[in-house]
Amino acid sequence: AQSVTQPDIHITVSEGASLELRCNYSYGATPYLFWYVQSPGQGLQLLLKYFSGDTLVQGIKGFEAEFKRSQSSFNLRKPSVHWSDAAEYFCAVSYSGAGSYQLTFGKGTKLSVIP
Amino acid sequence: ETGVTQTPRHLVMGMTNKKSLKCEQHLGHNAMYWYKQSAKKPLELMFVYNFKEQTENNSVPSRFSPECPNSSHLFLHLHTLQPEDSALYLCASSQDSPGGNTIYFGEGSWLTVV
Numbered sequence: 340a341q342s343v344t345q346p347d348i349h350i351t352v353s354e355g356a357s358l359e360l361r362c363n364y365s366y367g368a369t370p371y372l373f374w375y376v377q378s379p380g381q382g383l384q385l386l387l388k389y390f391s392g393d394t395l396v397q398g399i400k401g402f403e404a405e406f407k408r409s410q411s412s413f414n415l416r417k418p419s420v421h422w423s424d425a426a427e428y429f430c431a432v433s434y435s436g437a438g439s440y441q442l443t444f445g446k447g448t449k450l451s452v453i454p
Numbered sequence: 455e456t457g458v459t460q461t462p463r464h465l466v467m468g469m470t471n472k473k474s475l476k477c478e479q480h481l482g483h484n485a486m487y488w489y490k491q492s493a494k495k496p497l498e499l500m501f502v503y504n505f506k507e508q509t510e511n512n513s514v515p516s517r518f519s520p521e522c523p524n525s526s527h528l529f530l531h532l533h534t535l536q537p538e539d540s541a542l543y544l545c546a547s548s549q550d551s552p553g554g555n556t557i558y559f560g561e562g563s564w565l566t567v568v
Contacts, residue, residue, distance in 0.1 A: 356472075373556070382456065382544055383559040429497070433555070442557055444497040 340367055343432050345445035352420050355454045360448050361417040362430030372413040373431040373442075374404055383429060389413065400424070425452040457481040458560035460545050466566045467535065475530040475563045477545030486521060486528040487557065489544040503528060504550055534560070535567045 342365045352358055364370055369404050375383040387398025394406040404415045413430060430445040458479045467473050479486060488500040502510035503522040517530040517539075523526040528545055 370556075375559070380562075380564070382458075382460075382561040384456065385556065385558065388556055442499070446496050 341432060341434065341441070341443045343430050343443050343445035345428075345430055345448050348446070349400070349451065351451040351453060352432060354422050355419050358415075358417045358420045358424070358450070360428050360430075361451070362413045362445060363411050364413065364430075364432040368417045370413075371433045372404070373433075374398065374402070374415050375429045375431065376400075376426050377429065377431065377447075378426045381411075384392045386415070386428075398431045420450075420452055422452045423453060425450055456560060457557055458545055458547055458558055460543075460560040460563050462563060463561065464564045464566075466568060467532065468568055469535060469537070471535075472531070472533040473547075474532065475543055475565075477528040477530075477560060479526055479528075479545075479547040479558075479560075481547055481549075481558060483547040483549045483558075484525050485548045485550045485555070486522060486525070487546040487548075488528065488530050489546060489559075491542040491544060491562070493541075501530075532565070535565075537567050539563055540567045 344363045373388045374386040376386050377383050385431055387396050389396050389406045391429055397403050402417050405415050409411050427447045427449045429441050429447045433442045461476045481550040484524050485504045487502050490498045490500055500514045501520045506522050517534050521529040542562045542564055544562045546557045548557045
C-alpha cells in the first residue's frame, strides 16, 4: 500500500531563514505528488503539485518542491520564511490509474516561525 | 475562497441529535469527497462520489450517512454520534481525469459531540 512519511512533526525557524520540509513516499509507480498547507481552524490549501515534466515545481506563496525519484522524495522549500507561513504542511501522493480518491496524506509537519 | 463551501463552520450536537453538514462546489468538478481530520491522526477519507455515485466507503460507521443529490452538492447526515466523532470534517472536490487529479478542499466543519 502506498504511504507518505513526513519525518518532522514540528519545525521551528526564524523569520527570514530558509525552510525545507521533508516528504518521502513509498511504491514504485509514477507518483502524483502534492503539498497542502493548513492554517489553524482552516481547510487545506493546495501549495503545489507534480504530475510530470520538470522535477522542480513552483507553487504559491514562494514555495517550491523538487521530485527526486532516486530518493522517493518530494521536499518542500522556501528561501525566506515569513511569519504568516506558520501553519501545518501536508504532503500527499496518488498514482496514475489509482483513481483520484487514492490520495494518501502524511501526518503533517507543523511549522512555527520565530519573529 | 477555494470554490468549495461548507456549512455550518461549527456545530455542537448531543449524542441523540440528528444534524447535517452541507458542501457545495462551484468548480464544475465531477467528484466529491468527505474527509475526517482528528487531532494527532492523518486525514481519513470517508466517502467518495463520482458523477453522483458513491464509489468509496472506507468502513465508515452507519451513523454517518452521505448524500449526493447532484455533482455540485454533498451532504453528510449525522445521527447518534459519539464523542470520539468530534473532529474537523472536510469536503473536497476534483475533476476526475486520467492525467492526474487535484483535490480542492473546503474550509471544514468543526463538529463537537457532547
